[in-house]
Structures are given as structure tokens and as C-alpha cells.
Amino acid sequence: MAPATRAGGTAATSPSGDPPLLSVRDLAVTFRTRNGEVPAVREVSFDLARGEILGLVGESGSGKSTVLTALTRMLPRNAQVTAGHIGFDGTDLLGLREAGMRRLRGDRIGLIPQRPMTSLSPATPVGRQLRWHLDGLDDAGRLRELLGGVGLGAVLDRLDGYPFEFSGGQLQRLLIAVAALGKQPDLLLADEPTTTLDATVQAQVLRLLLELRDRVGLAMVFVTHDLGVISQISDRIGVMYAGRLVEIAPTRELFDAPRHPYTQALLEAIPGRYRRGEPLRTIPGTVTGANRLAGCPFAPRCAAAIDLCHEENPVTREVGTSLVGCHRAGEDL
Amino acid sequence: MLRYVGRRVAGLALVLIIVLTLVFFMLRAAPGGPVDAYLGMNPTPEKRAEVEHRFGLDQPLWVQYAKFLGNLASGDLGRSLFSDRPVSGIIAERLPVTLEVSLVAFLFWVVIGLAAGAFAAHRRDSFVDGFIRVISVIALSIPSFWLALVLVVVFGLYVKGVLPSSGWVPFGEDPWNNMRSVVLPAFALGLGAGAIIARTLRASMIETARTDYVSFARAMGMSERVILSRITLRNAIIPTATVIGLMLGTFISGTVLIENVFNVPGIGQTIVSAFRQHDYPLAIACTLITASVFLVANLVVDLLYFVLNPRIRAGFLNGTAR
Secondary structure, three states: OOHHHHOOOOOOOOOOOOOOOEEEEEEEEEEEEOOEEEEEEEEEEEEEOOOOEEEEEOOOOOOHHHHHHHHHOOOOOOEEEEEEEEEEOOEEHHHOOHHHHHHHEOOOEEEEOOOHHHOOOOOOOHHHHHHHHOOOOOOHHHHHHHHHHOOOHHHHHHOOOOHHHOOHHHHHHHHHHHHHHHOOOOEEEEEOOOOOOOHHHHHHHHHHHHHHHHHHOOEEEEEEOOHHHHHHHOOEEEEEEOOEEEEEEEHHHHHHOOOOHHHHHHHHOOHHHOOOOOOOOOOOOOOOOHHHOOOOOOHHHOOOOOHHHHHOOOOOEEEOOEEEOOOOOOOOO | OHHHHHHHHHHHHHHHHHHHHHHHHHHHHOOOOHHHHHHOOOOOHHHHHHHHHHHOOOOOHHHHHHHHHHHHHOOOOOEOOOOOOEHHHHHHHHHHHHHHHHHHHHHHHHHHHHHHHHHHHHOOOOHHHHHHHHHHHHHHHOOHHHHHHHHHHHHHHHOOOOOOOOOOOOOOOOHHHHHHHHHHHHHHHHHHHHHHHHHHHHHHHHHHHOOHHHHHHHHOOOOHHHHHHHHHHHHHHHHHHHHHHHHHHHHHHHHHHHHHHHOOOOHHHHHHHHHHOOOHHHHHHHHHHHHHHHHHHHHHHHHHHHHHOHHHHHHHHOOOOO
């Protein structure tokens, strides 16, 4: 089957019939390191509809953040997109010139960074930095509306302060006010936006993002390693392992009927599912070196692996409403 | 803020008094003395006693010291033992020369250093970047007096008539030739400082370019040029300003060598002859001047840091720093 049509199933495309806002096909990103080229992302394909939230989950190094960075074309100097296609609202992002890409950034593709505390310049007052990114803020009403929209009305008179004078939660909401509410992009990329925040603030920020989705209608790719967070916010979830998207399914589906052995193992490792005293389950082995394997990257750690799994990387298959990259998908494992 | 400056200035005065006291006693502890330097070989005891009396050296040391402090407090630096001119007059004549050379060196090399550093960081890993890095290492490795000697030889022997390799023309006499006579000393004086400034700015700009806040600005669609001017330079200048201040200190010791090689009649030249001849009042006055310049330069840098770095400023305003 041709790669471009492989992901054309129910779960990869949007729930509605409209053409997807974002369409990623067979994306591959390679890092040049001292030990040669390391494939960080391989054959990643998914679609995203307007107003939809896709969660990307995976452990550190699984390539989820690299996918996000590739979408903004802001990969580090030693990384390169080696294959694939990224369609955004009819534009081929990978074919754009840098100037064209820059015009999309912020205005049409927004980003909420992972570390709000360090994402504003420490040497310039916060208010002035807001004005760098947003026009029309000299109008006090607009500013009040913007900050009120993220529950930050109280800091309105502190905007001549510097970033270090604000808390992490305030800064993250401030960044959301700029990147989501102010710019109103079509697509918002969120790179673990809540991991550096404490639990109550985390919940506030998630609620805010969901609210914004409903109000502004933005589509979102939300990257995290926290299954609890992702279950609260996503319409669909993509599970990444060693640079591959091993399963993508609607949130309910994924939690109720995980198809990929890795997804199953991941869900079984959630502490909340166990009674006191019962040992927590973990996944044996490590992910180290998995992205160089010829066969399925999860095969060495997989209880259900057969000989074929070590030799050949599975093609993504449709099982119910899920897309699964597993040779034994659909079998009762 | 004002209290801070006041406290710092008081601190400076204390440091100055300590420095001058040390120099006062060290000069007198050093072998030889102004009388020998003044009278030459084998003077008669009567002549010796007469000169000692004239210089006030026949009094007990603590009396000399008390007189010195008293005069200093009333602003009287005394007279040179040798030329018998008021020391303040000599300083007033020599200091502008040193200041002119230093200022020209400072402005020229700060501009060159900042421009080269910013350019190298902007075109990181390009040929120009490599070129600037290699040149700056070479510039750092060259001792300024050696460079000065080479310049004297080159412009004195081989490339005649382009720039004067020695001597000094006062600005009031002939502005054009004054500017020409500044060029070589200023060049030699600041080369190393320029190289350090360039390297520091380059390193801190590259560091800044890797920060989250530059990534976020880029993700918001800000152009590279605007990122450079509003964010990268603004943050990278903070560590660079510290280095620039430290470089001012090297200028003070640098002028001693440079002025003697180029025969420039500034403080650096005066200080050498004053110490050699044990001209106590003149030597003390030169020390006072150079130490003051050094201390004031440091104070200015600290205050500049206060302006550039909002964290430090906030620390002062809310009282967490004192």
C-alpha cells in the first residue's frame, strides 16, 4: 500500500468530513550525532481537524517533541526532516521558504512552550514583550480583555514588571494569552505546557486550553508524557514509541481497548489502577537503541512478539476506530 | 539607590587612603632615596643634610605621614622634589594625554570588539566567524609592549610618514597631528581588550540564542533581525559589560608600558620616572590618580550592571540586596 494513503482510516482522519487542517504523512526526522545518524522520528502520519485536540504521548526520547518542532520547522541545527509531507490548510509546510514559514508562525501556528519561567526575555518588562507579539495592546480595554480571558486580570497593573517577578502559572497563562487568545492561530502546538506547574495550576491551565478551543475553535496538538493530563484534554491520542506512532485512537477507545502491546503496558503502569500493597507494574527492558532496530521497535520488550516482529516493521493497520502499528493487532493478546 | 552610591563612594575613599598609605611607606622603605637621586654620587654630608631638610625628610616618619595626610585633606599634593613645580600642575598637564589615549583606545576597541563579536555570533561557524576567532586569539596572545615595539619599528623605519611612531603633539597645538599621534598608542593599548570583548559577546550571544525565550519569540513569528536586536543583544550585553569594565583596569597598567615605548608624556610615563627618582609627592599623586580612575571605573560598571540587569535592580528596590 502506498505510504500516503496508509493512514487514511477512520482514526487518522478527522471525525467530520471536512479536509483536515493539518495532515502529516510519513514524517521522518534524523539527528546527526557523533555516533552517526539517529532517526528520531520515523513514518509518523496523522491528520488533525479544525477544533480538534490530538494528544501525543510517549516517554522521553520517543520523538513527540521532535514532531512538534518539525511542525514549526524550528528543529535544532543537527536535525533534519529526511522524508514526509506536512500539509497545513492546503500549504506544504516543508516546501515553504523560511520567510513564508515565519509568516505562519505565531499568526497561524501558535506554540505554548514547556518552560514558561524561561520563555520570556529576562531583560525586558513583560508588558513590552506582549506588545512585541500583539498589535493594538495600547488600547487598555483590549489588554484587559486579553488578560481577563486567561484569568490574569489581577496582574494588569504589574505589566511593567519583569518575568522573574511572576509565578510559573501566571507566566504560562500569559503565554497562552499571547499565543492562543491574542494571536488566535488555527493550530496551537503545546509542548508539555503543564509539566513544570504544580497540580492545581496544571488543572487551571488545562481548563483554560479546553475553554479556548471551544471559544476560538483552534486545533491543538498537545504533547505530554502524562496519561492523566492527556486523557482530560484530548479528543484523540497518539502513542509514540522510539520515534514511531504505534497507535492512534479516540481517547475513550484508547483507554478502554488499547490495541498495541505498548499502549496496553503503558496503561497498566498507571499507579491509580492498583490497590494498596499491590506492586506497580512496569515495562521490562529499556527503550535504548530501539530506534535503530530493523523490526518493530517495541519487539525486544514485547510479551507478544513473534519472529516476524524482530524482522519487519509492522505496517499501520486499522482496527475498529484505532490505527495500530503491530503485526498482531486485532488478535486477542 | 542613592544610599548605595553614597556607600560605595565612601568605600572608595577608604580604599584610596589605604592605597596611598601603603605607597607612602613602601616608597620610604625602598632602598635609595630622593636625596641620592637628586645629588648624584658622593655628596658631602652638609649638602646631604641641607637637601634632606629642604625635602622635609629629616623629620620623623610619623610627622611626615601626618603632614602628608593633612595636606591631602586640604587638597594640596605638594611639589615635585625635582622640578619644584606643584604636583597638581604636572598631573593636570599629563593626565589629559593619558585620558585621550585611553579614551580613544577604549571607544575604538569597544566598538570593534562588539561589532566583531556580534557579527561572529550572527554568522556562527562561517568563514568570517572562524577568522574573527583566530584573529582574536592571536590578539590576546600578543603582549601589548611587544606589539608597541613592532609598531614603532614598522612605522619608524619602513612605512615612514604615514603615522608618527613616537612622540606627542598636544591637541591645542595641532589637532590633526594630535589625532595622528594617538593612533598607534591607542591601537596597541586596546587590542587585547577588543579581542576579549569580541569573544565574550560572541559566546554570550550564542548562549542566548539557545534559550527558551529566543525559541518562543521565533515561534511567535518574530524575524531573526528583530530577535537579534531586541532579545539576543539585550541579554548578551550583560556579561559583556562586566568584561568591558574589567578591561578598563588593564588599560591603566597598559599605559605605563605603552607611553614609555611611544614616548607619550602621560601619567604612565610620569609614574615610572617618579618612582625611579623617588619623587615622593609626584609618585603618590600618580598613584592617587590611577587608583581613582580604576575605582571609579569599577563603580561605573557596577552601576551600569544595575541599569542593564533588572534582577539586580529589583533586588535593590525591594531591599533583598543591600
